Amino acid sequence: MSGREFEYFMADLFRTAGYKVDVVGGAGDQGVDLLLKEGRKRIAVQCKKYGRPVGNVAVSAVYAGAKHYGAKQAWVVAPEGFTKGAIELAKSTGVRLVGHKGIDGLLEDQ
Numbered sequence: 001m002s003g004r005e006f007e008y009f010m011a012d013l014f015r016t017a018g019y020k021v022d023v024v025g026g027a028g029d030q031g032v033d034l035l036l037k038e039g040r041k042r043i044a045v046q047c048k049k050y051g052r053p054v055g056n057v058a059v060s061a062v063y064a065g066a067k068h069y070g071a072k073q074a075w076v077v078a079p080e081g082f083t084k085g086a087i088e089l090a091k092s093t094g095v096r097l098v099g100h101k102g103i104d105g106l107l108e109d110q
Contacts, residue, residue, distance in 0.1 A: 006049035031061030
């Protein structure tokens with residue numbers, strides 16, 4: 001599955017979980033691939049389909065992108081997990097990290 005296909009896959013999973021989803025990924029996306037809406041709450045999501053753990057660049061990008069889009073929360077979704085640096089930065093910025101267990105949870109809820 002390509003990175004773009006993964007974005008659409010995650011968009012479908014989030015829709016099934018009850019979120020309204022806008023796919024904004026691509027050139028000029030400000031580090032945000034999906035904007036989730038649940039009532040008035042907005043969540044900025046960056047999706048990373050890498051063959052290795054994702055580093056802190058993704059965390060800082062979605063954190064900044066969330067501010068740009070007016071989202072109150074920022075998430076990074078990466079099935080291969082996260083580096084120690086990404087985990088540390090996420091803790092200090094409040095970015096939520098969603099690995100394969102979180103994705104599996106969304107699949108089970110369908």
